[in-house]
Amino acid sequence: MFKKILIANRGEIACRVAATARRLGVKTVAVYSEADARAKHVQACDEAVLIGGPAPRDSYLQWQRIIEAAKATGAEAVHPGYGFLSENEEFAEACAKAGLVFIGPPSSAIRAMGLKAESKRLMEAAGVPLVPGYHGADQDPALLKREADRIGYPVLIKASAGGGGKGMRAVLQASDFDAALASCKREAINSFGDDAVLIERYVQKPRHIEIQVFGDSQGSCVYLFERDCSVQRRHQKVLEEAPAPGMSAARRREMGEAAVAAAKAVGYVGAGTVEFIAEQDGRFYFMEMNTRLQVEHPVTEAITGQDLVEWQLRVASGEALPLKQHELQMHGHAIEARICAENPDGGFLPATGRLDVARWPAHVSFERGHVRIDAGVGEGDEISPYYDSMVAKLIVWGEDRSQALARLDAALRDTHIVGLQTNVAFLRRCAATASFAGADLDTGLIERERAALFDQPGLPLQISAAAVVAHTLAKEAALQSTDPWTARDGWRMYGASARRFDLEAGGTHHEVLLSRHHQGGMHLTVEGQSLPFAVNSAGLESHELLLGEGLAQRRVTVKTYAQGERVAVFAAEGSAIVTEVDVIAHAGEGGGEGGRLTAPMPGKLVSFLAQPGDKVAKGQALAVMEAMKMEHTINAPRDGVVAELLFAVGDQVTDGAELLRMEA
Template structure:
């Protein structure tokens, strides 16, 4: 076994490798960019070395710099994690040439999987089922059109050297084929430098099931069961689970055997994943082999009880696999979701900024949390905005889903927006509960996973009750500390001469103001908002949450309070509000609304399309920013006149910086 290894990655995977190495008594060397000088993987490693600027091309993609650090630090091996250089055959080859062990498959195995077309031909020769299609060298439009007609519609056009969902088109009619082909070739050429495509029959309503494989240098290859990741958005996995609720034991065995055949065909060593697409009929077809450890590996670990990173290290050190195929365990059900700094309601716009607060549930035998950040850390614009992975386990799928919903309800993030609410709706959706979801469901029905336009009255009533109880507690504490605690001016019951007192509450929800009038005190209130009336009785706020009766129905809510930020949760959905100063009588929400145009994330202003003094209308584009390789149009939130501009084209700005103000 190694005494010291270098981890050529960052974030939660680097922290994950460090934990296993520490348990095995292996010293770790971290590398970091200038943006990651205070990151958790840097703090947790035994030593850490800088390798360049914040952009990946300036640091984590500089293979030669990483190898030089490994030499200088005396590391015997390099663990690439996943992403960055983990599937780069040239890097693996350079590591070996430097006399250092690459903890992963050989460069030769990677190269065999580098082309989708070449990989498909190799799998066909090995007897692994592949989707019927065309992978030939003749790329003339006439040949491709003829092959498309032979395959039949619908079909997929795929970039032969692509990935990440780029260079892919679904074509439903022969007459649309040439136009879609040209579009796909342009995108493939721009993204990958090569415009070769392959054609495949389009499998409708498919499932995505992958098999974890492992090989050693002694010729042993086994699989460690399957993971299903059919819940996807734009080809990106959202929820992963094991075992697959779709597979029969016969189909599971057949897919496992095919995965081992695929690994044998490329002389595979170390951890990898064979990915299959599965038709509703149960027919399955090879998609690709990911020649690395994957983000979803904890699901396999929780259902097998194995440490896959330890296996990686031992295999890379020359040891044989510790188990045979017949000895691979499988127990219970595990599910993984990823918490991201992103805004689902704004097209899943990636977020960035400081994690002012990060509340995650405590780890247990039923819950594992893999994270590369803690409260106070920043999510930067340079890397993937993942905050943490939540992985739950229980004896069966219904109980595991219940564990997932419980874990998500205990999560709270203050700072960048997050996808927690989206994941909660996913974990409760009928297509997930009955395991009928296919790879296209989320894209077809994304609106089903977005919050309703109107606020749930019960959640709003709970939030208002918490605010009222907090006010009364604060008033009583102030009265008790006064010179005359029995003074009538110190009474906190809302009494007014001649009538009951009215307290006015104001909350902000996603920059929209919500206004309420409250009558009553000491846990009994009458709330008025938007013409509706809610009767609150017997409200009690404890460390365990809020209990009360709303219109005589007993309810209980979870409560998280952080300064002016208040989150209430009914076990299924949440409402997150900012408590703001009470509004003035007669003031409308619109007039009290924000007239500020702020930067949604750090980036560069590329265009300013207005001037101070201009009259603008709601929705009019005022500025354009570039951030995370995307252009973002910033629009007027309402009609008005631009009173101030605080940025010009070319400025680099921080998240939440005010760029323009309306009168």
């Protein structure tokens, strides 16, 4: 076993590798960018080396600096994690030349599987089933268009050197092909330095099933069963589970043996994932092989009881695989939810900002357990525009799928993040849909369940308003002295006192009245309805609300987190952000000006699709931005004429920056 390894990555995977290495008695070295000086993965390792600026191209993609850091610190091996350089054959070869063990497959396997077109040819020769398509080297746009017409629409354009949904577009009709191809090529060259693409038939209602494989340097290779990763948005995974629902033992063995054949065809060593598109009738086709550990590997660990990072370290140090195929068993069911900083109702645009609050479920484990969190950030950390939007992975295990679903819902309910938008509420709704709960899975699930997933009302105003009032009363109680004349409880010798709260929720102003009787009882009036109200608070964050009386009384437990005037409220029914407005402090403030188009997130301006003087219609594409490695199209908010462009293509812009002005 190695004495010291360098982890050439950041975030939760670097933290995970560091934890496993520590358990095995292996020292670790972290590398970090200027933006990650205080990052969790830096603290998790024994040593840390600064390698460059915040942007990945200035730091985590600078493999020469990483190798220099490994040699300077005496590391014997390099673990690439996933993303960045994990599937870079040049980096793997450079490690070998420098006398460092690359904890991954040989560069020849990365090369063979890294280019999708080449891997398709190899898989065809190995007898692995393929989707009909074009995988040729000729990248003439006219030829690609003819091939798409030949295959028949819908087709899928995919970056040959890519993954993670980048450089990928589904094209439903011929008239959309040219624009989609241009966008794919731009994303591909920016993400992978290679704009080659392949064209495939777009399988209708497909499932995305992948097989975890592992090979050693003695020539052995096994599969550690399958994962279903069908729930996706923009070709990126949202929920993953193991085993795949409805998978028969015979089909599991057939897919597993096909995956092993694919791995052996390229002399594979280490952890890898063979991804398949599966028809609803069970037929499956090779899609690609990820020559690294996957983000969703914890669900495989949960059902097999194996530590795949430990397997990586042992295999890379020359040991044989810990278990043979017949010794591998699976037990129970596991589901992983990717918690991301993004706005699902806004087209999943990435969000940035500070994690003012990051509270995880009680009894959570950070390595093992029925509820597990893999996170590379914590409360007080920043989510920057430079890296992937994932905040954490929430993994649950149950004796069966029903128990796992119940644990997932409870864990998401108790995950409280404040300071920036996340997809936690969306994940909870997604897991509760009839399709997911009933295991009716395919990659179109999110689109099919739109009505249940997007633009949902959230926590009822009655509960969120009562929670804000409870928080204010608890805060005032904590501050008041024993002097009755300074108390702010509205006490009257006779009659009742009334206090108005001005609240804003969902963009709407609400007046809420709290009435106190001289005998101590309270009533809360929300949207014209007055109810008896009582509250029992344990500090400023935990409150038990009682609304109504008799058989109609409701008891609701809530959590509140205040940041200035904004109060985040969490309850079993959902969450809400409520602003308690100080009317006097905001007197005289006016509205914003019209005729502006602003950036919905920080990023780089890729192109303008209209010029000054152009007439544009509401919804027309006006600009393309790149943020967190993905392209985002910005549309006109109304009909008008473009008056002025305020940035140049290639400029970095901040969230809310005015990009162009429009006139009526």
